[in-house]
Amino acid sequence: MITVLLADDHATVRSGLRLLLSAHRDLEVVGEAGDGAVAVAQARALRPDVTLMDVRMPGVDGLTATEQIVAGGWSRVLVLTSFEVDEYVEGALRAGADGYLLKTVGAGPLADAVRRVAAGEAVLAPEVTRQVIAGFAAAGGPHARRPIPQAAAGADPGARLHDLTEREREVLAVIARGLSNAQIADALTISEATAKTHVSRVLAKLGCTSRVQAAILAREAGV
Incomplete structure (x- = not known):
């Protein structure tokens, strides 16, 4: 069983994600968070295999929460957001996220992405893959949140x-x-x-x- 934490400031989005993931017997949603601070606390307490993290949330944003969760070793992070913005993509990956998907992703591909991230693989939305690799060809990039490694x-x-x-x-x-x-x-x-x-x-x-x-x-x- 792969355990999942949902972090999104919209309750309707979390409910939808829970419904989609619950259709798969090997995936279990063990917690929800409406902001980054709660996501960090939940990840620390629940140690889920994967945290589905939105970028824009009140208080502590998703990128900061991702960095804290990864640094603590409490969960792998798969960013799931509506924003196809270079700054967010770069920030998420440099914060340690194992993947970046857009909320337009289908239910099947989302479940598969959760499994792949839980297995230690990397997942990137096709819409952002090429621009990410090209953008990181230059050392660092203007929006890097921290060096790699x-x-x-x-x-x-x-x-x-x-x-x-x-x-x-x-x-x-x-x-x-x-x-x-x-x-x-x-x-x-x-x-x-x-x-x-x-x-x-x-x-x-x-x-x-x-x-x-x-x-x-x-x-x-x-x-």
């Missing part, structure tokens, strides 16, 4: 990769292409379990909290 603030992106083995560099390169663990396994002719282990090691060595952050760092470093 945080431990390497101010460092040359290429210098952050020196601890990676040759195989881990190959894994990072395919992470940057947005491949899933299964696709990485196929691309490198290894088992899916081995691919998952390599991905975890790459994220740990780079100090990244998500595959998206690792992909951004790879692009900045020219991988």
Whole structure:
């Protein structure tokens, strides 16, 4: 069972999301939050597998809440919003979100995205994928909320990769292409379990909290 926390300032949206997700037996909504501060408190208390986070909320906004939740290690975050705005996309991913979807997403793709994020994969709305990768090709971007990774603030992106083995560099390169663990396994002719282990090691060595952050760092470093 994958547990989910809903964070949105509109009760009708939360009700709709709960109804959509409850149709899937492997997904369980364990809590709701109408603002960022409550979302952080709920994530800390409930430790859901995935938090569906809106961007614009009263008080503590969704980006700040995402950063706090990810930093605390309490939940993975999938941003679900109405706004296809570069600033929000960049801010969400740099805050540590594992994905960014628009509220126009269908019920089936949303449920699948929750499963993928819970499994440690990255999910981006097709509408924003290309612009995100292009935008992060330049180091940082004007709207970055914090460096990627945080431990390497101010460092040359290429210098952050020196601890990676040759195989881990190959894994990072395919992470940057947005491949899933299964696709990485196929691309490198290894088992899916081995691919998952390599991905975890790459994220740990780079100090990244998500595959998206690792992909951004790879692009900045020219991988």
